[in-house]
Amino acid sequence: MSRLLSTDHEDASQRGWQYRLHIDAPLLFSLVGLSAFGLIVLYSAGGENIELVERQLLRLGIAFGTMIAVAQVSPGVLQRLTPWVFVLGILLLLAVLIGGATSGGAQRWLDLYFVRFQPSEMMKLAVPMMVAWYLADVRLPPNRFQLLASGIMIAVPMLMIAKQPDLGTALLIASAGFFVLFLAGLHWRIMIFLGVMAGAAAPLIWHYMHDYQRQRVLTFLDPETDPLGTGYHIIQSKIAIGSGGLYGKGWLNGTQSQLDFLPERSTDFIFAVLAEEFGFIGITVLFTFYIFIVVRGILIAIQAQDTYTRLLAGSLSMTFFVYVIVNTGMVTGILPVVGLPLPMISYGGTSIVTLMAGFGILMSIQTHRKLLPT
Amino acid sequence: MLHQLTLKDHLHEYHLFSNRAITLLVLCGLLLLALLSRLLYLQVVEHEHFTTLSEDNRVKLQPIAPNRGLIYDRNGILLADNLPSYRLEITAEQVDDMPSTLMELEEIIHIRETDRDRFDKLLARKPRFEAVPLRFHLSDEEVARFAVNRHRFSGVEIKAGLARHYPQGKLAVHAIGYVGRIDERSLKKLDSSNYSGTTHIGKTGVEKTYEKVLHGSVGVRQVETTAQGRVVRTLKRTPPVPGQNLYLTLDSRLQAAAEAAFGDHSGAAVALDPKTGDVLALVSMPTYDPNPFVNGIDYDDYAKLRDDRRQPLFNRALRGQYPPGSTIKPFIGLAGLEEGVTSVSSTTYCPGYYMLPGSSRKYRDWKHAGHGTVDLKKAITQSCDVYFYDLARSLGIARIHDYLQHFGFGKRTGIDIVGELPGLLPSPAWKRQHRGQPWFPGETIITGIGQGFFLSTPLQLAAATSVLANRGYWMRPNIIHAEQESGQDALLPHRAQIAETLSINNPQNWDMVIHAMVDVVHSAHGTARRIGKDSPYRIAGKTGTAQVYGLKKEEKYNAREIPEELRDHALFIAFAPVDDPKIAVAVIVEHGGGGGSVAAPIARKIMDSYLVDKPV
Numbered sequence: 001m002s003r004l005l006s007t008d009h010e011d012a013s014q015r016g017w018q019y020r021l022h023i024d025a026p027l028l029f030s031l032v033g034l035s036a037f038g039l040i041v042l043y044s045a046g047g048e049n050i051e052l053v054e055r056q057l058l059r060l061g062i063a064f065g066t067m068i069a070v071a072q073v074s075p076g077v078l079q080r081l082t083p084w085v086f087v088l089g090i091l092l093l094l095a096v097l098i099g100g101a102t103s104g105g106a107q108r109w110l111d112l113y114f115v116r117f118q119p120s121e122m123m124k125l126a127v128p129m130m131v132a133w134y135l136a137d138v139r140l141p142p143n144r145f146q147l148l149a150s151g152i153m154i155a156v157p158m159l160m161i162a163k164q165p166d167l168g169t170a171l172l173i174a175s176a177g178f179f180v181l182f183l184a185g186l187h188w189r190i191m192i193f194l195g196v197m198a199g200a201a202a203p204l205i206w207h208y209m210h211d212y213q214r215q216r217v218l219t220f221l222d223p224e225t226d227p228l229g230t231g232y233h234i235i236q237s238k239i240a241i242g243s244g245g246l247y248g249k250g251w252l253n254g255t256q257s258q259l260d261f262l263p264e265r266s267t268d269f270i271f272a273v274l275a276e277e278f279g280f281i282g283i284t285v286l287f288t289f290y291i292f293i294v295v296r297g298i299l300i301a302i303q304a305q306d307t308y309t310r311l312l313a314g315s316l317s318m319t320f321f322v323y324v325i326v327n328t329g330m331v332t333g334i335l336p337v338v339g340l341p342l343p344m345i346s347y348g349g350t351s352i353v354t355l356m357a358g359f360g361i362l363m364s365i366q367t368h369r370k371l372l373p374t
Numbered sequence: 375m376l377h378q379l380t381l382k383d384h385l386h387e388y389h390l391f392s393n394r395a396i397t398l399l400v401l402c403g404l405l406l407l408a409l410l411s412r413l414l415y416l417q418v419v420e421h422e423h424f425t426t427l428s429e430d431n432r433v434k435l436q437p438i439a440p441n442r443g444l445i446y447d448r449n450g451i452l453l454a455d456n457l458p459s460y461r462l463e464i465t466a467e468q469v470d471d472m473p474s475t476l477m478e479l480e481e482i483i484h485i486r487e488t489d490r491d492r493f494d495k496l497l498a499r500k501p502r503f504e505a506v507p508l509r510f511h512l513s514d515e516e517v518a519r520f521a522v523n524r525h526r527f528s529g530v531e532i533k534a535g536l537a538r539h540y541p542q543g544k545l546a547v548h549a550i551g552y553v554g555r556i557d558e559r560s561l562k563k564l565d566s567s568n569y570s571g572t573t574h575i576g577k578t579g580v581e582k583t584y585e586k587v588l589h590g591s592v593g594v595r596q597v598e599t600t601a602q603g604r605v606v607r608t609l610k611r612t613p614p615v616p617g618q619n620l621y622l623t624l625d626s627r628l629q630a631a632a633e634a635a636f637g638d639h640s641g642a643a644v645a646l647d648p649k650t651g652d653v654l655a656l657v658s659m660p661t662y663d664p665n666p667f668v669n670g671i672d673y674d675d676y677a678k679l680r681d682d683r684r685q686p687l688f689n690r691a692l693r694g695q696y697p698p699g700s701t702i703k704p705f706i707g708l709a710g711l712e713e714g715v716t717s718v719s720s721t722t723y724c725p726g727y728y729m730l731p732g733s734s735r736k737y738r739d740w741k742h743a744g745h746g747t748v749d750l751k752k753a754i755t756q757s758c759d760v761y762f763y764d765l766a767r768s769l770g771i772a773r774i775h776d777y778l779q780h781f782g783f784g785k786r787t788g789i790d791i792v793g794e795l796p797g798l799l800p801s802p803a804w805k806r807q808h809r810g811q812p813w814f815p816g817e818t819i820i821t822g823i824g825q826g827f828f829l830s831t832p833l834q835l836a837a838a839t840s841v842l843a844n845r846g847y848w849m850r851p852n853i854i855h856a857e858q859e860s861g862q863d864a865l866l867p868h869r870a871q872i873a874e875t876l877s878i879n880n881p882q883n884w885d886m887v888i889h890a891m892v893d894v895v896h897s898a899h900g901t902a903r904r905i906g907k908d909s910p911y912r913i914a915g916k917t918g919t920a921q922v923y924g925l926k927k928e929e930k931y932n933a934r935e936i937p938e939e940l941r942d943h944a945l946f947i948a949f950a951p952v953d954d955p956k957i958a959v960a961v962i963v964e965h966g967g968g969g970g971s972v973a974a975p976i977a978r979k980i981m982d983s984y985l986v987d988k989p990v
Contacts, residue, residue, distance in 0.1 A: 140387045182398070185390045239431065242416040242424025255432040260601035280417045287406065294402060298395050310391055314398070321402050325409065332412050 015371075022071040022367040026296050027359055031067075031344065034289040035060050038270075038345035044252045045266040045273040046347065052266065056347055063356035070360025074368045075309045078361065079133060085122075086130040086153070092119035093160045120161045120169045121354045125361070127157055127173050128315040131180040136308035141185030150181055165210055168326070168340040175322050179315040183301075216337045234333045236261050237272040241332060248279030266347040268339055271331040286345075294321045300366045309365040316358040323355075433609060434599045437571030440590030441536060441860070443617030445550060445580060447626040448652075448855045452541055453550055454581070459537035460512040462520070463505035466497060468529030475527060476508075482519045485509060503604050505531065511669060538574060538668045546629045548689045549622070549656040549791060549853060551579020552664035568592050571614075574668065578689075580622065580853055583792050587857065590617035616860035623652035623855045631983035632657045635976040641943075641963040642690035642832040644851075645980050648840035648949060648958045651849030653789065655980060656833075658690040692794045695829040696962055699918030700757045700969070701947045702778075702824035704842060704887045706765060707750050709777040711883040715768045718886055721749045724760035730767070730815055737763050737819055740919070754890035757901050757917060759823050766822025771813060774821055775801040780876045781838035782848060783830055789851040797834050800827035825921060835960035839947045841876060842891075842914070843955035845884045848874040888914050892952055901970040902946065905978040911985055915948030915977065917969030920962075941965040946973035950981050957984050 018025050039053055039060075046052035096119055131150050138146055154177030162170040182191075206214065240256035249255065254276035256262045265273050274282055297317025304310040320343060327342040329335030341348075343355055416424065445454035462483065469475050479485065489509050496506045512520070512532065520532055538553045553574040556564070560575055569575075571592050576582035593614030598606045632643050636659040645655040662679055666672070671679075679687055688694070710716035726744030727736040739745065739759040745752065753761035766774060778784070784799025798804075800821060802813035820826040830838075833851060841848050856865035878884060891914035893899075895906035901917040920943040944966030949958040959977045966972035 139383070140390060179398070183391055183394045185387075185394060236431075238416060239424050239427045241413065242420050243428035245417050245421045245425070255598075256428055259432055259599070259606065261431050275413070275417065280413060283410075283413055283417075287410070291402075291406070295399065298399055302392050302395055307387060307391075314391070314395055318398055318402075325405055328409055332409065332416060334409070334412050 019367050021068075022364060023068065024071075024296075024300070024363040024366045027293065027363060027366075030289055030292050030296070031064075031356075031359060034286075034293070034344045037286065037289070040251070041270060041274045041277075041345060042266060042347055044254065044277060045257055045270050047258070048252065052347065059348070059352060063352045066353050067356040067360035067363070070357045071363035071367065073360075073364055075306075075312075075361075075365050076368075078129070078364070079136065079308050082126075082129045082133040086126045086133075089119055089123045089126040090157060090160075093123065093157060095119070097160060097163065118350050120164065120166055120173075121350050123157045123161065123173055124169065124176060124319070124351075124354050125316075125358055127154060128176040128180050128312055128319070131177050132308050132311035132315065135180065135184050135311060136306065140307065141187060142181070147181065147186070147190065150177070153177065165213070167213060168338045171326070171338065172319060172322060172340070176315050176319045179318040180311045183311050183314045184307075233263050233269065233337060236263065237269050237331050238333050240272040241275040244276035244279045244282075246280045248275070248277045248282055251277050253277060268327070268341055268346060269331055270346050271328050271342050274345070275331075290321070290324050294318070297362055300362050303369070304365050305369055313362050313365050316362055320355065320358070431601070432598050434597055434603070434605075436595045436597055436605075437567075438593035438595055438611075438614045439571030439573070440592060440614035441616040442538065442553070442574075443588040443590065443860065444619045445588075446619065446621045447624045447629075448621060449625065449627075450621070451626045453546065453622065453624075453626065455539045455541055456536040457539040458534050459510065460517050460532050460534055461507050462509040462512060463507050463531050463533050464493075464497075465503065465505045465529045465531070466500075467502040470528070475530065478526065479508070479530065482523055483509060483512065483516050501602055501604070503602070505533070511537065540664050542626060543663050543665065544661040545626060545633065546624055546656065547579070547661050547664045548658040548691055549579055549624060549653070550664070551581035551583075551791075552577055552667045553581050554667050555670055577667070578793065579791055580620065583790050584620055584854070588617040588620065590860070591615040618860060619858040620854060621856040621858065621865060622853050623647070623650075623654065624656065624853070625654050625984065627987075628980065628983045629655045629657065631987075632976070632980045633659065633661065635979040636963070639963045639966055639972070639976075640684050640690075641961065641966065641973075641976075642694050643959065643961040643976060643980060644691050644832045644836035645957055645959045645984065646836050646840050646849075646851055648843040648849065648955045651837075651840070651851045652855065653851050653853045654957060654984060656691050656791075656853070658688070658692075658694070660684050660686040662686040689793060690962070690964075691832045692789070692791060693831065694962065695795055695797050695831055696943055696945070697826070697828055697920040698783075698824035698830045698835060699920040699943070699945050700759075700823055701835060701916045701918035701945045701960075702822075702828070703754055703757065703762055704891055704916050705778055705781055705783075705838065706762055706769070706774065706822055707754055707890070708842075708878075708883055708887045709769060709774060710765045711750070711886060712777070712878055712880070713769060713773055716750060716765055718750060721747050722753070722758075722761045722764050723747050724758050726760070728760045728763040728819065730819065733816075735816065737816070750886065751890045751893065752899075754887070754916065755893040755897055755900050757894075762822040763819045766818050767815070769822075771800070771802060771818040771821060774818070775799055780848070780874065781841050782834055783828075783838060787833055787837050787851050789833060790853055794833065795831055797831050798827055798829040824918060832960050832962050835945070835947050835962075836958055839949055839960055840955075840958040842884075842888065843949035843958050845881070846876040846878055848876060888952065891916055891948075895948070895974075902948075902974040904970060905974045909950075909978070911950050911981075912952040913948050913950040913978075913981065914952050915946060915974065917974060918945030918947070919943070919967075919969050920945060941967055944969045944971070944973040946970070946977045948974075948977050948981065950985060957981055 039056060042056055043050070043053050130153050134150060134153065135142055135146065142150065154174060158170045158174045161173060236256060240254065240262050243249070243256065244254070252258065254273055256276050257265045257273040262269055262272055274286060294317050297320065298314060301310050301313035301317060304313050323340060323343045326335060326338055326340045330337050330340070341351060344352070441456055444452065444456065446452055466472065485508065493506060493508045500506055517532060540550065540552065554577040555573060556569065556575045564575070568591060572589065576585040576588065581588065591614060594612045595608055596610040597608050600606060628645065632645065632655045636657065639659060641659050643655060643657040644653065646652065647654055666675060724739055724745040726742050727738045729736055740757070744760070745756055745758040748756070748758045748761045750761070752758065778799055784797055786794045786796045800817070805811055805813050805827070817826050821828055837848070837851050852868060854868045856867045858865050892912060894917065895902045895909070895913045895915045897903065900906065902915050906913060942965070944963040946961045946969045947959065949955045959980050961973040961977045963972045963976065
């Protein structure tokens with residue numbers, strides 16, 4: 001483990017196949033392990049539907065393929081392309097807002113005739129790339145003007161996505177941008193100032209929220225008020241998790257999930273299935289994977305050789321962690337219900353491809369480093 | 375200088391970044407710790423609590439209704455049975471095209487509009503995987519027709535259950551009663567958990583009185599269900615405890631003979647075993663078939679019964695309150711003897727009417743010409759009214775009231791069938807309270823021949839006759855011969871209970887009155903001599919006539935001239951054999967005319983059926 005995480009004392013002789021193929025083995029193997037675990041849980045959560053598992057396997061295949069493909073692109077190329085990717089993303093978001101396909105009451109999709117494309121997914125990568133690109137050539141920590149400029153780069157796409165409305169993705173994009181600024185040395189004073197501002201803006205945000213979003217917040221504050229409506233999700237998932245206990249009820253034996261008491265059990269609430277059937281032990285295994293991946297990502301960031309790759313790698317790793325925390329926090333009832341999947345485990349979503357593209361960037365950063373004289 | 379300021383300090387930036395990255399990692403660790411402690415709280419600390427909630431979610435309890443106890447007569451002849459009953463059920467999710475399925479079903483099975491309405495309502499309410507009943511109580515023919523066509527109807531099934539059936543039909547319905555669907559009102563009074571699987575409840579008669587015994591205790595099936603309520607499997611089954619079987623004291627052969635003896639007459643008859651108080655027959659005519667009531671009688675059919683001029687639904691044996699008429703005379707006579715107001719030898723002259731001193735009002739005897747000089751024996755045998763007018767006046771209403779109370783008049787006998795009425799034994803206190811009027815001497819006079827305010831039920835008359843037969847023991851009438859635990863052969867017999875003992879100072883007074891009653895049947899001048907001529911056993915009896923219609927002063931009663939519903943009720947009480955009484959009977963024939971000519975022959979047939987035709 002320590003050898004896997006450690007990248008100190010390297011020389012050319014240690015650089016083997018990983019560098020030739022531009023693959024980071026620790027990341028790859030932990031992601032594969034996590035996906036395998038996810039498929040096992042999904043088989044149970046989906047009611048032993050093997051077709052569901054096969055479709056997810058296909059999706060994972062595409063995601064892993066994307067990751068490896070992205071890993072071949074050198075960070076230099078990525079850096080040069082960044083502004084164009086960002087501008088394209090903004091244009092596509094505009095297109096969605098003007099003429100996007102409506103799905104489930106929200107405009108998120110852009111119908112490109114042959115494929116339905118979600119520009120907000122692209123922005124999950126484009127925003128941290130853009131902020132990192134902007135800050136790459138300035139003296140850090142950034143000054144106020146640079147902060148303001150970065151803030152606009154984050155806020156514009158975030159607000160466009162929030163307007164769709166897709167609060168979960170907007171939140172992820174905001175945090176991805178914020179992590180870049182934080183890693184760039186954002187002053188603590190400013191962070192406190194922003195925090196106070198956010199608190200003051202809360203009533204205003206409440207005012208502009210959709211009814212279902214307000215309901216989610218209210219239900220989060222007290223799930224018992226609406227035990228048959230929105231609160232039902234949280235109550236049932238808490239029962240599933242709690243009844244799982246230390247060792248779980250066993251694979252395929254979770255009564256809450258198998259007997260349909262748990263809603264959204266193969267997608268957003270799959271964590272509750274895992275907790276019910278594999279217990280606290282299973283959760284510990286899951287979190288071990290997640291911690292390993294996040295720590296590995298941060299280490300890659302620390303070892304990165306320039307500001308752009310450093311900031312980008314750090315932000316992507318942290319965004320992955322935000323995914324995990326927001327989803328598990330929601331399912332365990334300590335955060336409000338925000339429709340974010342559990343990364344690598346939940347069924348479906350284009351988000352998995354984006355996620356793996358992000359890991360591709362991390363691998364690219366790690367394996368395109370130049371050998372420096374020690 | 376300017377150029378230098380924009381230069382990046384790479385080492386500084388590296389350290390800055392590393393510090394920030396490690397800060398983030400620490401933050402991640404803290405968040406993770408918070409999350410893990412939340413999970414530990416849910417999965418370890420509150421594990422028991424959530425396990426209970428999870429089990430509550432998963433496990434549902436389904437009631438299993440117990441089988442209702444059967445009802446037999448005293449000889450083991452089945453009176454109330456549980457028969458398989460078939461219902462047609464449709465499971466919506468297994469049906470491709472509901473309208474066409476229903477249309478095709480209608481071709482082979484009769485579906486009423488009310489069935490369709492109920493079905494549509496249930497269908498809209500129940501989940502699609504649950505079977506919804508369309509028709510109950512399919513005939514055998516319908517079951518067979520469906521069986522042949524079953525392949526055409528996926529999702530349509532025939533299910534079997536048990537339904538109450540009364541194989542003897544109209545026989546003894548006023549004693550047995552019937553069950554019906556539990557209605558809203560009785561639902562509130564019931565033990566809701568014990569009745570959670572039960573659809574029917576005793577509505578009248580023994581079915582109602584012994585509801586608790588007949589019903590049994592509900593069983594429970596623990597099933598695992600999905601969130602939608604679909605049953606996945608049965609986890610545990612606690613079988614229900616069936617209700618106990620009841621053996622009634624009724625003799626259905628005797629009951630049938632009694633009902634037949636009435637012919638087209640309306641009326642009532644009660645036959646008791648005087649030694650035990652066992653109800654051998656409880657007849658209220660006309661009777662009706664209880665079977666349609668079990669599953670809700672059609673409104674039109676019910677209206678027909680309800681509006682029938684002869685009132686078949688009216689339980690005359692328990693609730694019919696009639697003036698006892700002359701059947702009261704042996705009891706009044708006994709009171710006179712016991713109180714020393716009259717004696718065996720004292721006589722009264724009967725000129726055909728009676729007048730109170732200082733009054734010109736004539737109380738007429740039924741025999742216009744009068745009976746001449748009569749003693750008590752002759753007065754009972756020939757039913758002389760004048761003798762009893764005089765005796766009643768001598769006794770006074772207070773003594774009559776107190777004495778007749780001992781024979782059970784004026785209060786419920788306490789029989790174990792619901793709905794009994796108490797009759798009315800009048801007294802000055804009663805009249806003051808209920809009519810707000812003083813008691814008039816003339817009212818004492820007519821009480822002496824069982825007229826006026828005096829009312830009694832056929833059951834009361836039979837019970838009082840039993841006291842005569844027993845020479846003083848008052849046995850509470852009872853309908854249960856024995857109980858039987860379901861699945862067991864042993865019978866648990868009911869013990870007869872003496873409710874009261876009437877003390878008579880001089881036992882010869884009993885003999886005197888009973889001899890007079892024997893003469894009613896067996897002497898040449900007895901009012902019931904018609905039934906005594908060929909009787910193989912000796913009967914003690916007393917005829918009676920209850921006025922329905924008050925005659926004007928000098929009007930003569932002529933049965934043929936007045937409409938039937940205004941004719942007098944005919945009464946007869948009797949017990950036999952005289953030396954060892956085995957049966958005591960009271961018969962009332964509404965608008966039957968004379969007690970001796972109409973009621974007595976019915977009583978004779980009842981006694982014959984029990985004493986003569988009795989199989990060895």
